[in-house]
Amino acid sequence: MVTVERVLPGRVRVEVLVVGARDGAVHYRPVDGELPAGAHPDATATALAASLVNARPVAVPDGLGGAQCDGPQPVWAPPPLTMLHSTSWRYAAGAVVLTYVAVFDGAPPPGATVLGPHGIAHSGDPAAPSPPYVCADAVAAHAMRHVAWLRGADEVAATALARLPGLWRALDGYVPAPAGGFAPAGPVSAHRPG
Template sequence: MNVVHDDCDPGGSNLGSVRIEAIALSAEGGVLRARVLAERLAGGRHPDDVARVLVGFGPASAGLLHSTSWRFEDGGVVLTYAAVPDPLPAASAAVVDPGPLHSSGDWLRPSPTFVPLAAVVRHACRHLAFLRRSDPRLGADSFGEPAVWGLIDAFAPAVSGQLSATGVVA
């Protein structure tokens, strides 16, 4: 899975920086797909605004943009958002399948040394599946995208400690 970076320095000079990562989800070809885009937060912009622009949501767009996680990476913080539906869906976007959880395995050091992008996307999908079941406003309004939400619903929604290593509710 590839991420499209805009103004991000992978060389490690990001110490103290914040990078916004936006995962745009679609149901192209009957499978869940994700475009992942990223940009460094700068110029006093609000992270929500950066994520909205990254995925292509305009002033008249309807959908959901939700912050799903954060992680420390390359000396800075990555704040991840998920967007449904992808306003610019592409059949070439990466396929997203439910898969195993990714963790450090150490209760006192919860952050893994490295988190694969596919694990971040799966986490975002589990987060959205949980939100859909726990927020009655979202359950009633899927923004006209039942195919996308049907695929997201396949992800096991549960809070930490209730999932097995395979991503299935324990």
């Protein structure tokens, strides 16, 4: 078995976009951290995503003090992780960044940002695939296009997302695309030189 450390020498960061929907729009909040030596990126992504959810205020039954923010309380339970999916990787600030999307109960995490429309980030040079800079919204938009694609191409992902009708509807605003899509700088001709 090949380990991540052998494939990706040097610094590796795991970035998780915790997403949810409100008022028909996708909201996201990134959280990231170094990949510890010997750790699997999926486990690191799960822990990072949970760190945001553990800070989420939750309602508790009357007479028990209102909202609790520092779980686990006796009546506190975080929402279950509905989906965790790796959506992309990039090289930034001297590290390989592995990006995941995490979905819990479909509600945006605290401090989430509304994701507006954003095109595919590209360098403009078909021989140089990495743009000089990729903003957070571009990474999140790419992830949502991929999740929208999974909704139609992956039965397990579709079943999980179907339980979250608000997020399901918000994904209608994204053109489905598999990970690793390439965006040429100009129009693509259907004519092949012959």
